[in-house]
Amino acid sequence: MLSRLFPSKDMETPEDILTRAGFNGSEFRYSDSNGRSMRGPCPKCGGTRRLLVFIDNPLPFWNYVCDLCGFKGRQLEGVPVEEVGMRIPGTRERPDYSVAIEALNASAEWIDYHLALKEENREWLRGRGIPDEYQNRWTLGYVERKPFLHGGKIYHSPAYSIPKVGHDLVLRNIDYRLTNPVEGAGKYRGETGLPPAVFIANPGHIELNRAFIVEGAFKAMVLFIYLQENGWSDTQVIGLPGISSPLWKEHIWEYAESFVMLDPDFPERTKAIARETGSRPVYLPVKVDDAILAGMSWSSFEAVIRNSDL
Ligand SMILES: [Zn+2]
16 A cells, blocks of 8 residues: 555656656666666756766665766655665575574573673773773673684684674674684674674664764774764764675665764775765774774864765
8 A cells, every 4th residue: 555655666767766856867877787876967067977876775865966066965855765674775585593693682691791891801991992881881791712713623712792782672693802813813703603783882773863884893882982972972873794794774774864984994985885875974094993092082073074075
């Protein structure tokens, strides 16, 4: 019934939808072989293909930008709204992890890890920019002998545990930050048998006005605390599990305004996600947690944020 009242874009062509939104839809042509974007005339300054529209985002979030005059927007007006979160471009049916997730939640191991925090562990976390109240809020923990695989062999290392909770407050995965990995092994591990999950700094709160997308749980935590302390309390922070993780797609649309701030080594990735979603790219010269720990002033951070643009 809903679909009859609000026809989905499966029933209308992208050209129809662009026309509805006030563009000259019939003039638009696909601009990539995957059908993810189209080009056509700019409503402001004309031309034939200078306006780029990303059409694989959920409606109305087909963001657009004119190469010539800079006319741009994050969403179309007057088009049917797709239920955000129902359709994630490029994803297929996922394997069912419900049993593994149930087991993870039932094990309550992360609570044992949290209770095992000793003063020296709390001090280590403070040194990473996470005061005790936030260590408790996120149930951060410590495990003396975390087994991990490297090159087909099992090793052990002490590790800090970072539970990752969904907006439904169900635990999705746990990150382990190994403090003594063997040579050549990565510092971070997830739970075996579960897919990578994002770290949501304020789970259960999609009503917040804006979001930052960063890479990694520690950066997300340190940035979240910094924003809270400086009065940006209606701000969500999402930590991606890896630089190439596509999981931002499941979160970025929930917030009216979003900023993408991946590590300085990956400006192209930041730019691509921002361009595709109409988010604002933020380029800091150093990793955000390092900048904050080094005492970056709010006014200098705010200046970078306010100047962020495509
Ligand atoms: Zn233009």
